[in-house]
Amino acid sequence: MAHTRNPGVPLALEDLVSVNRPAAERRAASLVARRSLKGAHQAAWLLNAIACMDLTTLAGDDTPARVRRLCAKARRPLSDEVVAGLGLSEMPKTGAVCVYPTMVATAVDALAGSGIPVASVATGFPAGLMPLDLRLAEIRYAVDQGAQEIDIVITRAHVLGGAWTALHDEVAAMREACGAAHLKAILATGDLVTLTNVHAASLVAMQAGADFIKTSTGKETVNATLPVGLTMCRAIREYRAATGHIVGFKPAGGMKTAKDALGWQVLMREELGLEWLRPDLFRLGASSMLADIERQLSHHVTGRYAAHHRHALA
């Protein structure tokens, strides 16, 4: 990591503000309409998306075999033909692989020597409604298994009830339990509904020491949306201005296309700057998006539209 970790700060409620949704929606819509990426630039940005991707499987039917297959894809996200066609000197790899705690050991094993970190969800993912000591124990278990990144979920009730101290204490305790592993705080923004809630939860999670703030579990009815992402990016910017500390951002859930990958990167570039286009500060939590990126890159190389079945499954 290029930057020092966010140590957190005491709870500071005076920074909470009201967020205007129609204005945020207008900005989000115009953001992606204002920037266009063509040809080699589009290909480069799609490659960057792969490097920032947390390739994810978080399903009830996950098995070690399924996780191993995902890890193999994380090591070789593109075909050799496409890699050569793009003029790359080596095979790219994804930013991380993200799994349930019981799958961490399998993933660590499958990724050995690749340099790809394993991220684990924890704290009673996705709802988080478990006793705190069990949630903290789950974090410690995942770290023990070899997870370098822990994606925790916050207690939505704390946000909906305005219990900011409780939220701050909870995330701070989780951060402590993570030890050297990085903490990504999932806000489950689809449950928080208002952008004002999203903004407040973002700030409090950062004040409590989150290394990343993340939109969604992928299990809410509404997952990552650009207005939500915009609001969280602005909170990251404000937190940095107020404290000097740097926090990363991870949208997750609902993003399926190469176009989504470009849109989210444009958001990062415009609202936070170049630093937030690197995997230490930006991750895309996705599973099916990679397949679409692969097809677009294949098209860039061959000039022919690609078929899913000609590319390796994740």
Add this chain to the structure above:
Amino acid sequence: MITEILENMSYGPAPESDALARDWLARGPFGHFINGRFTKPGVLFETRDPARDAVLAEVSQGSEADVAAAVEAATAAFPAWSALPGYHRARYLYAIARQIQKRERLFAVLESLDNGKPLREARDGDVPLAVRHFYHHAGWAELVAEEFPGQEPHGVCGQIIPWNFPLLMLAWKIAPALAAGNTVVLKPAEYTPLTALLFAEICVEAGLPAGVVNIVTGDGATGAALVTHPGVAKIAFTGSTEVGREIRRATAGSGKALTLELGGKSPFLVFADADLDAAVEGVVDAIWFNQGEVCCAGSRILVADAVAERFTAKLRARMESLRVGDPLDKSTDIGAIVHPRQLARIRDLVAQGVAAGGVLHQGYAPEGCFCAPALMLEVSPANPCFSEEIFGPIAVVTSFRTPDEAIELANNTRYGLAASIWSENLTLALDMAARIKAGVVWINATNLFDANAPFGGMRESGFGREGAREGMAAYLRPLDATAATAPDPIAPLPQPVAITGIDRTHKLYIGGAQKRADNGQSYSIIQDGRLLGHAPLGSRKDVRNAVEAAQKAGGWTRMSGHQRAQVLYFLGENLSARAASLEHFVAAEQIEAAIARCFHYAAWADKLDARVHDTQGQHVTLAMKEPFGVMGLICAEEAPLLGALSLILPAIAMGNRVVAVAPQAAPLAVLELAQVLACSDVPGGVVNILSGPKADLAQTLAAHEDVAALWSAAPELADMIERESAGNLKPVWQVTDATGQGRRFLEVAVQIKTIWIPYGA
């Protein structure tokens, strides 16, 4: 290559192809579009691509003869076009909308090339809004007979549009004109004639009858020929306030209807409780949209002291990420300035602002006809950049301490086009919206437009509205609006005659008190050879005093319609009680009619409701009806008491304060009103009554810069009054039915303020 891009993550070029547009341009040089066909190209001038400093095409300079031919064609087409059932006109407008949609990319590219605006804005803004305008007005064509009974089209409309939104302004002008049944002669701006010529082709494709739409290209001289052509019944102009003034003078006394959409220096208010990041984007959409070449651009940023430093820091950071350059590149935020002359004007004004103490922070722009976005800090109201419209991507910033001071600064301008208010407190924001002098107010947003939302200005930003029902009204007139008959000359002041009977003392009525004329003179009032009495000989200074008194009576405007109704009923009651004394001056029937009129307008006082318009997107879009403030009224000579009250009552019922010039030859009954007004709880200053030389008093009122609107029932003075009104561009209504009553008197006693309130939890 790719590994290099991965390092810097640059956007790279993303140009839109101009091949289609180049093919189309090869049809040049272009003639005019008159009577359904293109004329042979005449004297040519170049239209240029400002971004590349290259000629795009040659177009014809419209001569007086060209304008005359176009007006002739439009005149010939008018009877059949206006007689078509609305449904048939609707089908043509619908066809035009569809045809533009089919060529949307060509329109967008051509607009971007000719104007220098980013393709993205032409593609996502100008063209779809123009299409929406034709669809919306296809609807009005269908409904006009049903929804505007007793109204008829004007005839031939002369329309002159600016270079900042060429196609969109064309749509704003042509769509309602055609829907109402008018025919048009349109002159596009000298710098940007191309999309109008492409539109002419659309008219052919849509099968529009020949002569209904005519397009004559050219410069200001062509426009002037159109404005002064006697065959034109209405002029609609969008452009600079200076040219608007010239047009007002040129059309004075001609009987031509006129609407003007002029310049602005619109305030952008940021309160401490605003979503500051949202407000920053608001500034981007306000002044860094269309290169700042936007009449309603939020160009004066007024920010609460408490957040001024934080807000300007955010704004400066945001300015750095704007990309200025090739308009056809899809990643361009700000394109080229329309013409080097405009760029020079911007630079000159900015230099003046800096010389006056402004601190300039400027972004980046490439070489050529481009202007870097900029913020000018520490700009006080005395700085020319605070008052002058720059029409470039330059915003000035100043701070305020309280909401009252914010309003004071916001209204410290000759203009009144638009305003943008940022606060998460709706109570505060709506209060500000009510107090700002502007035709359009956006709350937590800026530059929102829709075909079903009225757009237009107050003060020197012009008069008349475009869009929605209110905009349609500007292309219609009452069926009984007869052509002006040759007016009677004003009678000279009478010679002295010996007094008979008991003398009565009449004085001017100013600020709720009876005052002698400032010059200490009176004149004789003679009726049927009999001396009725003497009236004070009012002069300039009495006009000044009356306007000042009216200005101070703002409490009347703030009263509710219900409260004003009570006063008007009481006025009627007291008129009745004093009927006997009034009968000395006017007939009993006239007094009875005057009393009835009090009841009529008392009834209306709380019923001329605002509208809520159905616009695209999640907004409440209100069209409020606000009084002008201080109005001048030149009363009719006929039926003196009823004539005067026919103007005074609707004006004050809507909350205006008035200075009324009583009929010169028979002012006594009106002066007699002073006593009735005083005992009827009409607050002092709400109604002021002057007598004396009508033309002199009317001239002073028409020229007065603190009088917001003027009604005249003196057709013999129309030319002079309209010419003088150009000073502050007050709307003038020539009253044709000076003793009439009804809703139309009320509609002209108010101006529309459109308030946009977006919502979303």
